[in-house]
Amino acid sequence: MQKQSGVNIDLGNRSSQTAFSYARETFSNRKGKKGAVASKTDGGFSNLLIFGNERIGIGSDGTGTKAEIAERTQIYNTLGYDLVAMVSDDLSAAGFEPANLSNVIDVDYIDENIIAQMMKGLRDACNFSGITITGGEIAELGNRICGYGDRMHFNWSATAIGVLPDNLQTDIDGSKINAGDFVISLKSKGFRSNGFSAIRRILKEKFGDEWHNEQYDDKTTWGKKILTPSLIYAPLITSLIQKNLIPKGIAHITGGGIFDNLRRVLKMTNTGAVLDNLCSPLPEMLKIQELGKVSNEDAYLWWNMGNGMLLVVDEQEVERILQETRKKNYECQVAGRITADNSISAVFPSFTLTKKY
């Protein structure tokens, strides 16, 4: 079933595990030196790198095949938001304040104007997020890079580093989560940079090769609609932590959906969740789900379905976090509670999805 999305999530996870097993064999290189990988109390490794008194996090990601939507619509100045969202929100989910970003643009050949528009968007997204762009590489790779149409094709990735705020003892890893804690959902504004292989397949099957030019409604085309840039949550999380409103766990909803990403946060305590008040999927998500006859199970595995980030918070702090979040102009709602049972259920009026771990 998963194979249909266009990417094989199980195979991807397995390869990431293999990659990590090789990475682990390098950890001792920095032992007792700056850049040492911090150990966890359970013997595992955390995302923390120790440089003297500073605690730093690092993470890489890319815009995936959403880049094709920019090529199709010839709108290049919004994808920077997706790139920053992907890397900075992963850091934020571990409590790091994203600080610096280095990006790599792989192109077939250079189109100066397109690069300028991409960088303009990246600048705007970094200014929104309080991050500096402090590194970059444009690599001309000829026919190793392909895409839609006959303008410049590209793939775009970035690595960000973040700093752990002084009021956090360690990174946010879910270890303090208890049954009874609340789950707050931060609403998304559209598809982020995940699940685009499935989206493209479905729209192509329905509308043919030039699907992006089809009207979505009387205001916009399908191409422009699904290009909607990702909302970046990092500035909100940084601000909450500054106010000492510290979530016990944060799930950035990327590939694997709310289930696999929330599970990653709950793994340490082997808890579960009943989510009976998730944010509603955005209309375009429901339309694509319908067009592609995608099961609810798959839709919630491939896409964020309206929930871009989930915060696990202590009951005592729910109200203040909701207030602060709204004050920062992010939409949010209590989505459910943590349970002692290690399964995650998403409960809707007409169906319930449950995944046991």
Added chain:
Amino acid sequence: MQKQSGVNIDLGNRSSQTAFSYARETFSNRKGKKGAVASKTDGGFSNLLIFGNERIGIGSDGTGTKAEIAERTQIYNTLGYDLVAMVSDDLSAAGFEPANLSNVIDVDYIDENIIAQMMKGLRDACNFSGITITGGEIAELGNRICGYGDRMHFNWSATAIGVLPDNLQTDIDGSKINAGDFVISLKSKGFRSNGFSAIRRILKEKFGDEWHNEQYDDKTTWGKKILTPSLIYAPLITSLIQKNLIPKGIAHITGGGIFDNLRRVLKMTNTGAVLDNLCSPLPEMLKIQELGKVSNEDAYLWWNMGNGMLLVVDEQEVERILQETRKKNYECQVAGRITADNSISAVFPSFTLTKKY
């Protein structure tokens, strides 16, 4: 002329400048915060990021189209050396001790076995260099990634962070260089990860599509020969700085060759160099130059021609640096001297190349 190499170096430089001008508009985001970009005395920006008492550098690069040689030879476990060389030797050239690396593998589809071989090589290269792999992403991008043959295709990039050793007041930026200083060349072991567009074009024109299988000599094929992994200079530079043998300037010879890369180091002082004893080009470089009828000027612009790194050092320290370098099993020789005239000349028995800046 430059266009023939397969990449347009001028256009690339211009786009990098544009990208940097947008990046600069984000620098104020971290002013007075951790991750602030350090200013230079001349008003420019340095590569230094300030985190409390820690001084960190960051840089990104990739294996370029050398990846195709791995696809052609189906040897995937050496390219990690090229990747680490590209990113860590750039950091080293500014005085940073490379500490941590995060990598992004863009693939059309995942082949677990190939990923494992790549990561094995990356692990080995990081262990050689004292770096940890502390982040990674494998992105499945379908037909956006192309390459040779019908196995998995990929493009590979990485971002490394390094720490400035305590005995350096600031990053190595060439500002202390004087006419009369010595230039030491560190010998390379082959092509690094630059200039492969030209190499591939020339070998294809000579031998046809399956050029990699042609015998280079009685021991190896052309494919295997040019896949020779990059020598990583970072551990040597780290060790020299630890011993307080601090070069005044370090040029990592990548795209643009010894001229443009050395010029970057000499720019601050507007000095030049006469290099009358450079390391000799490796035999495969001379053969490819001959096959492609490449002018000496282009050859020294596209490829390292036997000189992977140039160190600008004070006369007082030349002998000790040569000794330490040889003790670490790196081949080196005095290649020339710094001059007050801002042109760079490479003097050979039968020809002289000069570039005025």
